Amino acid sequence: MSWTITTPNVAVEPFNPHEISEVLYDFDGPKIFVTIDSDRLMRFWYESLDDRITKTVRYLVTTTTESQIQMLKSGKRTVHDLLKQPWLWAVDCSYSMDPQNAWVIDEINDVPPDYRPKQDATLFLEHMPLLSYRLVGKGLREGEVPASVIAKAVTGPTSALKRLLEAVMPNESSGRPEESFRRSYDLPAVRFAFNSFEVSFSAPAEEKLESAKGELVVYGNGTSKLKDAFAWLTNPSKHEEPEAYVLQALKELAPPAHGQIESVELRGQLIGNFQQVLISRSDRKTITQALGKKKTDEEQLMQVTGVIRELDKDHRRFTLRNRPDCTEDLICIFTEEHYDDVIEHFANDALISATGRYKTSKNLFEVGDIGLSFTINVDSPKPLLS
Structure with missing residues (x-):
């Protein structure tokens, strides 16, 4: 065995994998499975190492419950999540599944990285999150994560995806978004991990994405633009600078210029299976500088004054009238927050x-x-900020 365990041995009698209750992953034999002993204690087994010289298999074993197994099978828990338990053992078994040695492991992080599952590894590939957004910084650990960091972890991806989809699906984003459009960026948060702090989002159910025309919302155009932007961020001299709305989306994802968050990591189906993108504070500066150079009048930050005369609650939009020194009505859209x-x-x-x-x-x-x-202020025809 190339992984040496230095903790004392424990009795092997409680560990008998002969009576496998359910095989969760099989490849030339059970790799991940569940056993239930005579006392109805359920254990979760993960193959850590197969030593073909000694014909021994080392498993990481922990107690589990039926509800945890169901969450693993549905993609709401990772394999790493199930092994991150107060009780964890390493058990060596012969190829005939006879236990030979067993040790107590203090925690999953004591297992060398090559012999434990990756933190985002799901049981099935199709359960990989649509997007995982990890905030990295000193002191971000369980019980010590500020509310502002949690808010950033949720609003950053949501705002970025909304900006992308508004641009590539303009007919869907006028006024209050149709429910199907809103669900395409207001994603279900299926997993939180204190790893510094990470939120994983799944794709909405397809039936919830259907628009009135019966067409499914497609992420392809927006995520393709985002991937091109990541390539530009890595090597600006060799890739075309993204459009303004893509840069705005990148800025939503980037870490703040100040504070506890030093960088962010993105993974998931929107990024590309088994790929990871890192955005640092220096990247944020690059993004901000590129945005500042864009000569675009597509969006202006403004302040307006008037009276709300017409209100459409369903589409979350109103008409602003009685605007000082302005004769034109202004159509305004707003969010649930307001x-x-x-x-x-x-x-x-x-x-x-x-x-x-x-x-x-x-x-x-x-x-x-x-x-x-x-006070009645005259509406400025110029933006407050560009």
């Missing part, structure tokens, strides 16, 4: 002030913040 405020301002006929992004191509104002206006 829903209650918009309803209240509409009911009170209040003069409000809102900041957000004006999309010139769609003639829409996307509300970023909204509140009462206590």
Whole structure:
């Protein structure tokens, strides 16, 4: 055995894999399986090493439950998750499945990397998350993750994917997104891991992505643009600079310039199976500089003032009128975050002030913040920031 264990031996009698309850992965014999002993204790077995010279197989073994096995089989837990338990053993068995030696292992990280499963390894390839977003920084460990880091882990991927899909599917993103479009970027979070801190998102169920036209939302165009952007970020001199909306998506994913998060790692089907992308703070600077050079009037950050006169609750959009020194009405779209405020301002006929992004191509104002206006300011025809 090339992996030497230095902890004391324990009795092998409790470990008898002859009575396998269920084989979860088989390749020239059971590699991952479950046993249940006479006391109905369920154990999870993972093949760590096959020594063909000594004809011995070393397994990592831990206790488990039926619910944990079902979560593993559905893709909501990884193989690593099941082995990260308070009780973990290494058990050597002969090719005839007779236990020969057993040891207590303090934790899964004490097992050399080559002999334990990767942290994101699912039981089946199709269960690989659509996207895993890991935030790396000093002190990010279980029980010590600030709420701001958790918020970044959720809003970063959601905002980035929304920007991409808005650009490649413009008909779906006017006003309040259709439910199918919203689900295409507001992904189910299926797994959290303290690894610094990581969130894994799965793809929505296909029936929830169907639009009114009966067409499925396709990630292909957006993710293709994103992959090209990663290549540019790695070697800007050899790849074409991405479009502004792709750069904006990259910026959403990048770590903040200051704070505890130092870099981010992305994996999953949107990135490419078994691939990993790292974005650092220096990359964020590159992205920001490229955005600053873009001469585009597609989006402007503006402040507007007026009264909400027409409100469409279903599509989360309203018409802003009575704008000081402006005769044109302005169509505004808003998110769930501002829903209650918009309803209240509409009911009170209040003069409000809102900041957000004006999309010139769609003639829409996307509300970023909204509140009462206590002084009447003339709307500026120029953006506050470019």
